[in-house]
Each structure stands twice: as structure tokens, then as C-alpha cells.
Amino acid sequence: MPAGTRVVLGEDLVLLREGLVRLLSAFGFDVVAAVDNGPDLLHAMVTHRPEVSIVDVRLPPTHTDEGLRAAIGARAAVPGLPVLVLSQYVEQLYARELLSDGGESVGYLLKDRVADVDHFVAAVRRVAEGGTAMDPEVVRQLMARKERPMQRLTAREREVLGLMAEGRSNVAIAARLCVTEKAIAKHTNSIFLKLDLPVSADDNRRVLAVLTYLNGG
DSSP: OOTOOEEEOOOOOOOOHHHHHHHHHHTTTTTEESSSSSHHHHHHHHHHOSSSEEESOOOOOTSHHHHHHHHHHHHHTTOOOOOOEEESSSSHHHHHHHHTOOOOSEEEEEGGGGGSHHHHHHHHHHHHHTTTEEEEOOOOHHHSSSSGGGGSSHHHHHHHHHHOOOOOOOOHHHHHHHHHHHHHHHHHHHHHHHHOOOSSHHHHHHHHHHHHHTTTT
16 A cells, blocks of 8 residues: 555544544555544545545434445546445444445445454555455444345355455455465365356455445345
């Protein structure tokens, strides 16, 4: 990730907003806009077209879904615009809606993950580079409501796919599960077959597999 990666930040809590600006700046990011409401966020995202936007779901003026709506609107205007959502809670409907437009360059983290600075910064960089960064708790809750369509997968395959949804590579998944990378490659190929994903570039099939997983089949 080149130094000076441009970031737009949408967060209405002033202490958290200023803290994130300082944190991101310390790691070489260039925060080109830090706003506290939905309309300003949408304008900043479309105007600056940053390498990544960090967005709170609930922003003024309604404190309902202003941040998410701004993110979806910006991605409609600028397809593929990278967005990392921060939320106090797992907003299942919002997470699915954001992921439904293609699933690339998106992430969803719970705000308490920001305390793990290395994890948070890695997630920002991963989304900026075109990957996904899904909080394990978000993945767990989304999957809990969508178990039936995934019954073709074994328990181990669902575990591998869950880790894949968090943005982990095969090497990282193998390390997490204490198995070989070759074993993970076999699991991922089996997942692709069972989810009826056509042969294509592995990166594309990984995105499609994660979308199938999060959308329940």
C-alpha cells in the first residue's frame, strides 16, 4: 500500500473521529475529508474518490442508516469505490445490502475492533487494495440466519469459507486451522464446486463464494 493512501471518514462522534484521523495519519494515510453527517459524506466520497472510505452506519440527520445510504449512493456513482463500514452492532440487513452490489473492496467491522490497531489498519489496507474485511462476529451472525442454503458444505468447508469471508488468504487459513496450504486449496476447490461457481480466476470465485456465504446460498 503506497504511502498517502487517501481516506474519507464519516463518523459523528467527535472524539472517535479525531482519534481515527490521528491514527490513520500516523500510519501514512492521507485523510482528505472527515465529516459527521450523511449528505456531507456522500459529497466527500463522490468528490474525492478516495482509495477507501471509513463509514459509520448511523449518522445525522436521522441517525438510522445515513452512513450506509451514503456509501451505497457513492458506489452507485463511482462503481467499486472502496468502503469499510464501522458499526456499534451487527446490522445484518445493512451488511447484506452493501455486499449485494459486487462484494469487492468492502468491509464491515465492529467499532470495538478499532482498539486492535494492527487489525484495524490491516483491514483498511485490505479494503483499499480491493479485498474484503469482514468482522468474525458479523460473519457468524449473518451465517446463523442463513444456514440451510449452505448444507451442501461440510462443517470444515463452512469453517474455511467463514475465514475466507474475513479476507484471509489460503496461507492464513491454513495457519489458523493448523493444516497445510494444500489441504485448504482442496477445501476451496470443493467449496467452489458445491456452490456451482464456474471456473474463472480464483480471486473472482473467492468473491462469489463469500457473497454466496453471506447471502445464504
